[in-house]
Amino acid sequence: MSFSQNDLSEFAAFADRLADAARAESLTRFRKGAMIFNKAGPWFDPVTDADREAERALRRMIESVYPKHAILGEEFGEKQGDSPWRWVLDPVDGTRAFMCGTTSWTTLIALEYEGAPVFGLIDQPFTEERWTGWAGKTRYARASETLEVKTSGLKDIAKARLSTTDPLPTGYFSDAEAAAFARVAKAARVARFSLDAYAYSLLAHGEIDIVIESALQRHDYAALLPVVEGAGGVVTNWQGDPPGTDEKGELIAAATPELHAAALALLAG
């Protein structure tokens, strides 16, 4: 059994509807900081709320339209299916961004065929930006603007714009991982932090050249692969193997194979 371009085209249109539904749940709960802190009484957590309500809405839509498809979501775990297709959902990636009012949190939607991500979507509701990768291309949509995007094509690490969500060993990185990241940062031109999955869309867009992270789970990265690869980028774990083949959740994405190889060598020490 296999699938056609037509199948993917149908699923991509459906994923757009999923992302629209997630926007409605997340955006209405965004930037309620004053509400969180000024109110007396029990803790009010708009992030968890947005995450749960959005995932509920997405699961209902998938179960209604594709009842045989499997679903893996961050909040409500796995639903077994009776087909080679599985949807992987992270309705609000970047919880800390969401709770600090910054606009790097995103909705991540992936579709896997026999375990391999063949469609990925990254959506930022506040800026109304959406990147979708499938069939070897990555498309960007914002309001009436749509375009196909490519990575920067950069090969020289000395010019590279690097990103990770938290460079400190007090965050996701172990001490050894933080030291490995610092070696790449020293070789690169500039580093930006705290971008979560938004960094991968900027890599696909040609604006960031390398993203290095750790401790990622399937729902954190499944959608990123088609988006980065469709734009000409490379994504592996820190050993150069497919993401998910180790238990550390280490990931490196780069604009070109040359840049990827240079960064991998620095990570190895």
Added chain:
Amino acid sequence: MSFSQNDLSEFAAFADRLADAARAESLTRFRKGAMIFNKAGPWFDPVTDADREAERALRRMIESVYPKHAILGEEFGEKQGDSPWRWVLDPVDGTRAFMCGTTSWTTLIALEYEGAPVFGLIDQPFTEERWTGWAGKTRYARASETLEVKTSGLKDIAKARLSTTDPLPTGYFSDAEAAAFARVAKAARVARFSLDAYAYSLLAHGEIDIVIESALQRHDYAALLPVVEGAGGVVTNWQGDPPGTDEKGELIAAATPELHAAALALLAG
């Protein structure tokens, strides 16, 4: 000699026109990453270009409408005036954000009266967000939405959302400053990095509670003071004195006097 609310109201309307003009210069040069790196030939620098062209446009407008006013700009230095008023301009604050395609770079416009900032504007052209602080209030405008904003009102540092542009001693911070920041980060709930002046607008908006930075110059922070203070926040240097009274360019902004005092104590060690 002094000034009236009517003067400020007129200057605020004029500053909106300045910010609109800066948008036109910066936004057209934003996210040209592929252009920077893919082209052969001489280095192409859209950031510097945006900065210079925007400042030229702003200076022309000020000189035409208020020829006696003094001007201090990041790119073209100081123009002496013949009045108590001085405009302080940073057309693209957050150069590294701009060159990495992230949306935390801003245009900063301040108006000082006898050396004290009495009007401040922070504008993010891509998200179309603008914060203005004057006459004891801070206003937020985005498309048709306008509202008066307040800080979170948070007093408990254990719940605080903290930000700095770069937490590493390889960035703006000295080793001692990075260690001082780490003490505050350990006490706070969550930290976000790489936000530049945008962090101060989020503080005024009630979404971030503390911002701590160093190595700031007058054009980096003059506009931030009226925006943060108009929303009920506190801004000083790390000794609790007015910003600019030391040579290090250290700044701390907090949602409340209580939170400010708690963070100052941790910075002191």
